[in-house]
Amino acid sequence: MTKKTALLAVANGSEETEAVATMDTLVRGGVQVTMASVERTLQVTASRGVRLVADVLIDDASLQERLFDAVVLPGGMPGAEHLRDSAELLSILKRHAAAKRIIGAICAAPAVTLAAHGLLDGVHATCFPSPAFRGKLQSHPGVDEPVVVDGHFITSQGPGTALAFGLALVQALCGTAQAEQVAKGLLVSMPAVGASAQ
Amino acid sequence: MTKKTALLAVANGSEETEAVATMDTLVRGGVQVTMASVERTLQVTASRGVRLVADVLIDDASLQERLFDAVVLPGGMPGAEHLRDSAELLSILKRHAAAKRIIGAICAAPAVTLAAHGLLDGVHATCFPSPAFRGKLQSHPGVDEPVVVDGHFITSQGPGTALAFGLALVQALCGTAQAEQVAKGLLVSMPAVGASAQ
Numbered sequence A, B: 001m002t003k004k005t006a007l008l009a010v011a012n013g014s015e016e017t018e019a020v021a022t023m024d025t026l027v028r029g030g031v032q033v034t035m036a037s038v039e040r041t042l043q044v045t046a047s048r049g050v051r052l053v054a055d056v057l058i059d060d061a062s063l064q065e066r067l068f069d070a071v072v073l074p075g076g077m078p079g080a081e082h083l084r085d086s087a088e089l090l091s092i093l094k095r096h097a098a099a100k101r102i103i104g105a106i107c108a109a110p111a112v113t114l115a116a117h118g119l120l121d122g123v124h125a126t127c128f129p130s131p132a133f134r135g136k137l138q139s140h141p142g143v144d145e146p147v148v149v150d151g152h153f154i155t156s157q158g159p160g161t162a163l164a165f166g167l168a169l170v171q172a173l174c175g176t177a178q179a180e181q182v183a184k185g186l187l188v189s190m191p192a193v194g195a196s197a198q
């Protein structure tokens, strides 16, 4: 089987645990993760000062031609705003949403990044459970679950749910057995995923 | 109050979630964290490919003069071996252990790094629950708790317990109220810490 692929977008002010725990979980699941910076440099400084080095810049020509199996967005502020304001990332998100590839977002990112571009219209999604963020999820603002899967959208709530978010992505990309194996190595249980039904 | 300080040692092959979630939690708690690379470069590649940029090299002269409130070691292989093999880190660990500063270690690090230097002799500690690692904790190999506090030693088990490990460190450094506040923002419960009594 070909390796599944994921694009993980990061910015200055991205939440480091959400970015890193998610990538860790995906890589453990066998997914080939490309970390892309929406800043002008490969190195970004995350919300609590952790410095990460991405593989590519978001405007790298190679990214505009590739179709990943998933595009994944960490939260953190102002990271989620920087993700929102990247025209290149928006183009990638729209292309992947149209191709029904998996779009994953956690914490501030569902509200601040995806919803701002109308990408969650009609989608059951969750985000960091603060009124300010929840209010931006206009279609279904009340979903309070660690991880919510609705079609090809997978959303989650915060640092404490980042491994569960990663496992839900591995499950969607590589199957339940693979995700269960990864969960064991991480010393966590498989997440109870919120219902996607109305 | 002066800011509490922590030294977080990292290496090529350190477990990224353990390093980053712990730093994230400490910084949220108000601790000033210095990330030190035991490699020859500030940039290290963690066990699943995440690239982190440290603040200083472990042989930086300034480190040999400073007394931190805590020294913290992530697990991951071969990262924990690289930590074990750093003479500069060993000198720092011995000096901080003698001064009864907090020594934190998670996953492979209690077994592979601390126990290898006799630093856990007579200490109740936990580590990643595999027989190979547990066998190295000769004094008390049976402790199977997410986080164990024994005197100034705080040990933990793996990626899934990294936020709990960070919270136990914040609790020890900055008090329970502060740790509870951080736990809320992370969307996790406060860890049930393993008893340190015999």
Ligand SMILES: [Cu+]
Pocket (backbone or CB within 6 Å): A015, A075, A076, A077, A107, A108, A128, A158, A159
């Ligand atoms: Cu966040």
